[in-house]
Amino acid sequence: MGLLCVLRVSVVDLPFPGLSAHFAPFPIYPDFFRLYPALMPPNELTHAIIGAAIEVHREIGPGKVEAAYEVALCRELNLRGIAHHSQKPLPVIYKGKKLDCGYRLDALVADTVVVEAKSVEAVHPVHKAQVLTYLKLGGWRWALLLNFNVAVLKEGIERLVLGFGTAPSSEASGNFLKTFGLDECTAENFRATSNSGDRKAEALAGEIIASALEVHREFGPGLLPSAYEACLCHELHSRGVPFQRNCPLR
Numbered sequence: 001m002g003l004l005c006v007l008r009v010s011v012v013d014l015p016f017p018g019l020s021a022h023f024a025p026f027p028i029y030p031d032f033f034r035l036y037p038a039l040m041p042p043n044e045l046t047h048a049i050i051g052a053a054i055e056v057h058r059e060i061g062p063g064k065v066e067a068a069y070e071v072a073l074c075r076e077l078n079l080r081g082i083a084h085h086s087q088k089p090l091p092v093i094y095k096g097k098k099l100d101c102g103y104r105l106d107a108l109v110a111d112t113v114v115v116e117a118k119s120v121e122a123v124h125p126v127h128k129a130q131v132l133t134y135l136k137l138g139g140w141r142w143a144l145l146l147n148f149n150v151a152v153l154k155e156g157i158e159r160l161v162l163g164f165g166t167a168p169s170s171e172a173s174g175n176f177l178k179t180f181g182l183d184e185c186t187a188e189n190f191r192a193t194s195n196s197g198d199r200k201a202e203a204l205a206g207e208i209i210a211s212a213l214e215v216h217r218e219f220g221p222g223l224l225p226s227a228y229e230a231c232l233c234h235e236l237h238s239r240g241v242p243f244q245r246n247c248p249l250r
Contacts, residue, residue, distance in 0.1 A: 040110060040112075042112060042113065042141075042142045045082075045109060045110055045112060045113055045142075046113055046142065046144055046159060048080070048082055049077070049082070049109055049113060049115060049144055050144065050157060051080075052073060052076040052077050052080055052082065053073055053076075053144075053146050053148075053153060053157075054153050054154075055076050056069060056072045056073050056076050056148070057148055057153040059072070060072060062119070062148060062149045062150055062151065063119070063149060064119060064148070065119060066117050066118060066119045066148075069117045069119060069146075069148045070086070070106045070107070070117045071086075073106075073107065073115070073117060073146075074086040074107055077107070077109065082109060082110070083109070083110050083111075084107050084108060084109040084110065084115075085105075085107065085108045085111075086106070086107050087104045087105070087106070087107075088104060088105045088107070088108045089103065089104055090103040090104060090105055090134060090137055090138055091103070091137075092137060092223070092227050092230065092231065093137070094215075094218060094219075094230075094231045094234055094235075095218070095234070095238075097234060099227070099230040099231065099234065100230075101223075101224065101226045101227040101230050103137075103224065103227060105134060105138075108138075108140075112140065112142060113140070113142045113143060113144060114131065114134050114135060114138070114140055114142070114143040114144070115143070115144050115146065116130070116131050116134070116143065116144070116145050116146065117146050117148065118145065118146065118147040118148070118149070118156075119147065119148050119149040120147055120149055121149065122147075123145065123147050123156070123158060126221055126222060127145060127222075128145060128158060128160060128222075129220060129221040129222035130221075130222035130223070131143045131145050131158075131160055131222070132160060132162060132222065133219060133220065133221075133222040133223055135160070135162040136162065140162070141161055141162045141163070142159075142160070142161055142162075143159075143160040143161075143162075144157065144158070144159060144160070145157075145158035145160060146158075204241070207236075207239060207241050208236070208241070210239075211232055211235040211236050211239060211241070212232060212235075214235055215228060215231045215232050215235055218231070219231065229245075233245055
């Protein structure tokens with residue numbers, strides 16, 4: 001004798017444009033995608049996040065600090081039942097070693113889309129490179145870079161997909177190297193062009209430069225200074241270069 005079980009749930013209006021028709025006429029729980037986020041296609045998920053971001057921008061406008069937009073966006077995602085982690089820790093793994101650099105994502109939505117909130121005059125290549133580095137470190141593919149400091153939010157939306165024409169630009173890489181005076185420098189030609197007369201000091205400087213170049217080859221631009229510092233110290237240690245970290249000035 002068979003057992004017939006009937007389950008009735010209420011149909012709700014989905015906060016994701018285009019999905020109601022896709023799933024109709026099947027009934028959906030209000031927190032369906034909170035329980036099963038992997039069922040939402042990435043393009044639909046980014047569309048839902050953008051909708052939430054537009055609502056935040058409509059409510060509080062441009063000109064606020066980034067932290068305000070981050071908190072407001074997470075609040076809006078909660079109201080719309082969109083699963084996410086705010087301030088998610090992101091470890092940096094350099095040559096097999098996990099380095100705790102205090103990295104945290106603004107938000108990771110449905111374990112799929114990285115969201116970075118900005119409030120800047122203009123989005124520069126290094127900002128995009130930073131988000132791409134997050135994707136690389138965490139093993140994700142999709143990201144949204146949202147600059148709320150614009151008159152209309154659609155002007156501040158950057159969709160990024162790792163491996164789809166989104167390699168860190170040469171401009172961002174060049175800016176990083178210029179910061180350290182390394183844009184036209186290698187450890188070898190430093191030794192050839194330097195003229196201090198102190199061979200020991202120049203050999204040490206060459207090792208430091210070689211270590212910095214190796215760190216940049218591994219990660220490229222976009223990391224926080226604390227992450228570069230931790231990676232550089234690890235590289236120096238692996239090369240047997242003596243150093244002291246966070247040494248107070250006398």
